[in-house]
Amino acid sequence: MNAPAAAIDWPDQLYATLKRAGIRQVGYVPDAGHARLIDRVRADPDIHDVVLTTEEEGIALAAGAWLGGQRAVLLMQSSGVGNCINMLSLARSCRFPLLMMITMRGEWEEFNPWQQPMGSIVEPVMKLSEAEVYRATRPEEVEGLAERAVQHVFGDERIAALILSQQLIGKKVWVK
Amino acid sequence: MSALDRRAAMATLLADRKDDLLVVPGLGSTCWDLAAAGDNDRNFYLWGAMGGAAMIGLGLALAQPDKRVLVVTGDGEMLMGMGSLATIGVKRPANLAVVVFDNGHYGETGMQPSHTSTGGVDLVAIAEGCGIAAVLDVRDEAGLAGLASRLKDLSGAGPLFARVAIAAGEAPRVLPERDGIVLKNRFRAAIGLKA
Numbered sequence: 001m002n003a004p005a006a007a008i009d010w011p012d013q014l015y016a017t018l019k020r021a022g023i024r025q026v027g028y029v030p031d032a033g034h035a036r037l038i039d040r041v042r043a044d045p046d047i048h049d050v051v052l053t054t055e056e057e058g059i060a061l062a063a064g065a066w067l068g069g070q071r072a073v074l075l076m077q078s079s080g081v082g083n084c085i086n087m088l089s090l091a092r093s094c095r096f097p098l099l100m101m102i103t104m105r106g107e108w109e110e111f112n113p114w115q116q117p118m119g120s121i122v123e124p125v126m127k128l129s130e131a132e133v134y135r136a137t138r139p140e141e142v143e144g145l146a147e148r149a150v151q152h153v154f155g156d157e158r159i160a161a162l163i164l165s166q167q168l169i170g171k172k173v174w175v176k
Numbered sequence: 177m178s179a180l181d182r183r184a185a186m187a188t189l190l191a192d193r194k195d196d197l198l199v200v201p202g203l204g205s206t207c208w209d210l211a212a213a214g215d216n217d218r219n220f221y222l223w224g225a226m227g228g229a230a231m232i233g234l235g236l237a238l239a240q241p242d243k244r245v246l247v248v249t250g251d252g253e254m255l256m257g258m259g260s261l262a263t264i265g266v267k268r269p270a271n272l273a274v275v276v277f278d279n280g281h282y283g284e285t286g287m288q289p290s291h292t293s294t295g296g297v298d299l300v301a302i303a304e305g306c307g308i309a310a311v312l313d314v315r316d317e318a319g320l321a322g323l324a325s326r327l328k329d330l331s332g333a334g335p336l337f338a339r340v341a342i343a344a345g346e347a348p349r350v351l352p353e354r355d356g357i358v359l360k361n362r363f364r365a366a367i368g369l370k371a
Contacts, residue, residue: 025239050238052263053262056228057257057260060231060234063228064236064237067198067236068238072235086225087228090225090228090232093224094357095356
């Protein structure tokens with residue numbers, strides 16, 4: 001492991017939050033920022049981990065899960081938000097509960113300038129799509145914001161995006 | 177080509193429907209076909225979400241492993257969500273069937289040809305390539321009857337995919353409920369969940 005030790009292990013806290021929320025399906029396109037959470041999910045026999053070819057599949061997956069009585073979450077990177085826009089109509093038209101956890105690129109010490117165009121419009125796109133947006137910049141904020149997002153989504157059948165800033169993820173993920 | 181009539185094909189697939197069958201159509205023609213076969217609270221009609229029908233089916237199939245989930249969609253809708261066949265092929269839910277009514281055209285927008293008719297794109301080969309073990313190419317009444325029989329028992333090793341050759345004619349629109357919240361809540365109530 002070349003990752004520095006973190007004072008607060010927020011990916012494990014996110015996993016614990018998902019477990020407390022009764023999440024049974026997790027859709028994701030593999031993502032470095034979510035790597036730890038994805039590992040936890042894959043190791044959990046009570047969770048269906050569903051690797052997607054594109055993030056919009058996860059919007060539809062979550063809708064199907066809810067129709068069948070299970071709670072789902074969609075993990076993605078900021079670039080995936082753009083792939084979801086039309087499919088978000090499904091959640092909005094039917095008021096499906098939809099929880100998204102988005103790791104940011106293109107905003108803080110980004111080495112790839114091609115990440116900036118989508119990264120810069122993630123929050124406005126999410127707000128236009130009727131998502132309640134929660135942004136975590138410091139490790140100690142993550143769990144509390146995740147709990148609020150869960151409550152917003154499943155307490156009231158709404159859409160929420162928990163945005164995990166690049167500053168939060170930082171060099172822990174990108175430096176090899 | 178002795179392609180099948182879409183309304184008759186849907187009626188055949190849903191004949192003697194049991195309560196453990198949950199059905200998700202694609203938007204457009206297959207949605208009207210499903211409504212024409214008789215309304216049912218266990219139908220989740222789509223008026224949008226193009227490319228998403230099979231993935232809704234996957235989420236539903238995983239959540240309800242003791243029920244059968246049937247997605248019936250069109251070639252255009254399936255082409256838009258082609259990656260979902262790979263996702264389903266990897267996840268392998270036995271209780272999911274994805275049936276494509278392939279008329280080679282986009283019926284809702286003026287019957288423009290799709291890749292399956294003009295380019296020879298082969299959804300059967302794609303499904304096989306995605307690792308879906310049971311793949312049927314239905315071209316006639318006998319094949320359709322065989323598919324209907326297979327749908328009665330979805331307890332095999334993995335999901336079922338079928339391409340059904342459909343005649344490229346337009347059927348009268350039969351429009352179901354279009355309030356998404358109503359559709360969601362009545363579906364959940366029908367299978368014993370809190371609406």
